Amino acid sequence: MPYLKFELPNSKIRILHLDPMGSDVLHTHQDEYQISIPLVGNPYCEMNHTKVVHLSQHQRLVTMPETTHRHFTQEQPAKILLLDVKAKFLQKVLRDRLHCEPGTIEFATVGVGSSDGFRKIAEALLRQSMFGGTDAAQLAEWELELVNLLLSLHPGSHHSQWLSSVPGEMHPALQKALEYIHDTYAEELCLDYLAEISGISKFHLIRLFRETIGQTPSHYINEVRLTRAVEMLTATDREVTDVALDAGFGSLSTFHRAFKKKYGVSAGQYRKIR
Structure with a gap:
């Protein structure tokens, strides 16, 4: 050994x-x-x-x-x-x-x-x-x-708080965007509207996301939705379709692709191994 x-x-x-x-x-x-x-x-x-x-x-x-x-x-x-x-x-x-x-x-x-x-x-x-x-x-x-x-x-028990936080000082426009995402992740979100409620251009918002969080806004939204989906998969017996829609994914196929890309298995398989 x-x-x-x-x-x-x-x-x-x-x-x-x-x-x-x-x-x-x-x-x-x-x-x-x-x-x-x-x-x-x-x-x-x-x-x-x-x-x-x-x-x-x-x-x-x-x-x-x-x-x-x-x-x-x-x-x-x-x-x-x-x-x-x-x-x-x-x-x-x-x-x-x-x-x-x-x-x-x-x-x-x-x-x-x-x-x-x-x-x-x-x-x-x-x-x-x-x-x-x-x-x-x-x-x-x-x-x-x-x-x-x-x-x-x-x-883990920390995951939602960890993903919703960012280190160091945060630009107030970015803070507004993050709060809005976490409040409305289950709804349709677009970059133009995120920029509007943040009070800055969408190009400035993308730069803030990249510099502070290391992700684009769309990638971050996807991560929040996947985290919420995992929470529902492990804590409830709800159908995968319901989990996908309630987590904010517009279609089951989009959810399946995103889930498999991040976790390497389907949502159904993930639930079985947990």
């Missing part, structure tokens, strides 16, 4: 190799969240002696602090990227963004979609562990980026 390992002040990065019928030791992280991302194969994770999750290449697993768990394989070997993040650091990043005490952050067990961002950060940090040459400031930036990715991409 060999692995590569790199430790930072608030996180650890490891790559775990498991042979066929292999397993790591049953263990618990007292004060850390652990992200498990399959790199090769489709490993399993047993949690609290009862729940078993089978991970595919489009999924990642988050285990909460104090969750007893182990990774294992059956007939095929696996390689797993393990990212451990201290709970206090995660809460600090969330508190700094939301300007309030976040309390315990409850993540969904399984997240669906690309984990390329996590892999790129891990590769950069592991290269640093072998060759050196990166200063403490760069390491701190990578560690912060890792936590921002987790909070942005993985569903």
Whole structure:
């Protein structure tokens, strides 16, 4: 069960190799969240002696602090990227963004979609562990980026607040646009009207979105609607068509394309694996 390992002040990065019928030791992280991302194969994770999750290449697993768990394989070997993040650091990043005490952050067990961002950060940090040459400031930036990715991409109790907030000082026109989007995401939204209620040109609004949030207005609206759809899929038994329309998608086909692009599976499949 060999692995590569790199430790930072608030996180650890490891790559775990498991042979066929292999397993790591049953263990618990007292004060850390652990992200498990399959790199090769489709490993399993047993949690609290009862729940078993089978991970595919489009999924990642988050285990909460104090969750007893182990990774294992059956007939095929696996390689797993393990990212451990201290709970206090995660809460600090969330508190700094939301300007309030976040309390315990409850993540969904399984997240669906690309984990390329996590892999790129891990590769950069592991290269640093072998060759050196990166200063403490760069390491701190990578560690912060890792936590921002987790909070942005993985569903949890924080997700709606996180997506509706932006870091730092915000242009008042952008604030108006964001508030309007979150109040009316289920309605038809167009860029011209967003610009009108914000009091600036649509080109200025696009620039503010890109500079402050890193997305275009249409992309951001899509993210808000998908987040709301995931909340309804996991918390209710409503039909997928109703979920799509209530989340603001104009048609079921548009919803299916957007959902599959972000999460790698259909809405129906997502509901089954949750």
